[in-house]
Amino acid sequence: MFIKENNKYLTKKQNMLSNFATEFVTELFLDDNVSTMNRLIVATANVVNENFENVTCVNDILLKEYNQISPLASGRFVKSLREGRHFYEKIVKKFTDDEYIENFKMRKATVQALIMFLKEYVKPSSSIVPFDKKVHVFLWLLTSNYSFKEAGEKFGLHKSSISYIFHEIANLLSEQRYQFINWPSLEEQHVTRVKVNSRYGFPNCVGFIDACRLKVGSKRKMKDKPEFILLQAVCDETLMFTDIHVGEIGNTRKGKVFKESQLAHELKNFLDLDNHILGDSDYKLRRNLLTPFTSDELLTNEEMKFNEIHWKAHSYINQAFEILRGKFMKLNHIDISKPESITTLIYAACVLHNFILLHEGSPVKEEAVSNDEGITIDTNVVTTALEKRQFLCNYINYIQNLQY
Incomplete structure (x- = not known):
């Protein structure tokens, strides 16, 4: 009736x-x-x-x-609606674990855990699209190069609904970033110090900093010169992000983005003189941010050895970025026009990165700890960043010579 x-x-x-x-x-x-x-x-x-x-x-x-x-x-929209309901209800819901890893870059149990977690923060709404479908739509877009229109045809929804869902889930994830991305505790810093020193022979290191460039802007309205945005991040030896900051569009200088980040002002409060994070030569040398030796003249053998070990240890952050961009293909070209929405999506992807590591473990192979000793730096002797780097250079070479 x-x-x-x-x-x-x-x-x-x-x-x-x-x-x-x-x-x-x-x-x-x-x-x-x-x-x-x-x-x-x-x-x-x-x-x-x-x-x-x-x-x-x-x-x-x-x-x-x-x-x-x-x-x-009738017409194409209804046909797409029917096909999309069939695709999600009859196909996606029956994906095996391997198919989840292939299509969503994470295990089925991880996706279910994500849905259960986010449900606690969802505001009541009149949407007829089930929340679990929304999460799958978001992940489908984030892990592929699908447009909103193409995803809509796949899931049987109008592209405006797809866009709304995408930004809704991105916002939910971004809002929870402080639950998943935090500066390590003293105990966690100690674990990183021990493992990095044992593996590479670089003492007192508690993290690694770098920035990756992400292409942004509409694919249909691209200018002759593409625009980029920098994601600055610090990770630990498990590749978990412990700090992130997104710069402004067009600012591709690491040093400038770092100065604008909260970390630049808080790093001296986060770490004492003994401890430090490692950054490449694009960063300015600081007492708690050690960079390689650079010179117009030839470096000494000791300085080259320091740089070699520094580079090996610093590679953790590059691995983290590779995993982030490898899983979340949307980050390779963020086809979004609003700067605040771009930042939100990047935050959401970083939260997901950590969420997956927490549920599935780190891809970094665990090694037996062979050297758990750190060093104490005498602040009466070492007071500047240059003096600290030179002190560590001498120490690393001394230990290397003992081993050989």
Whole structure:
């Protein structure tokens, strides 16, 4: 009964639209008054929009309550809707663990854990799209090069709905970033110090900093010169991000982005003189941020040995970025126009990166710890960043010579 009554109503609306169209065309040729034509165009647009919304609204109710689609609704959208429901309900939900890893870059159990976690932060809404489907839509887009339109055809949703869902889940993830991305505790710093020193022979290192360039902007409206944004991150020896900062679009200088980040102001409070993070030569040498030796002249053998070990240890952050961009293909070209939405998406991807590591473990192979000794730096002797780097250079070479 409900379906018949609504079909009669929609038929009546379509007849009204047809009569209105006839009157519009008649007046279009008989009246040269510009203002009248403008009013007619606006009125026509309103009627068309109202008619479309009525059909859409009824179809939403029919799909939710009766799993049917009104006979008045037809064409490509309805076909896509039916195919999309079939794709998610009949195919995606039955993916094996290997298929989840292939399509979503994480295990099925990890996706289910993500859904359960995010559900706690979802605000009540009237959306007829199930939350678990929303999360799958978001992950499908994040891990592929699909456009909103292509994803809509895949999942049976209009591209505007896909866009809304994508940004909704991205916001949810971004809002939880402080739960997953935190500066390591003293105990966690100690673990990193021990493992890095044991593996590479670089003492007192508690993290690694670098920045990767991400292409941003509309693919359809790309300028001759593409725009980029920098993601600055610090990771530990498990490749977990412990600090992230997104610079402004167009600013591709690591040093400038670092200065604008909160870390630049807080690093001296996070670490004492003994401890440090490692950065490449694009960063300015600091007492708690050690960079390689650079010189216009030839480096000494000791300095080259320091740089070699520094480079090997610093490679942790490059591995983290490779995994991030390898899993989340959307980051290779973020086809979004609003700067704040770009930043939100990057934060969301970094949260997901850590979430996956927490649930699936680090890809870095565990090694037996052979050297758990750190060093204590005498602040009466070593006071500047240059003095500290030279002190560590001498110490590393001394230990290397003992081993050989």
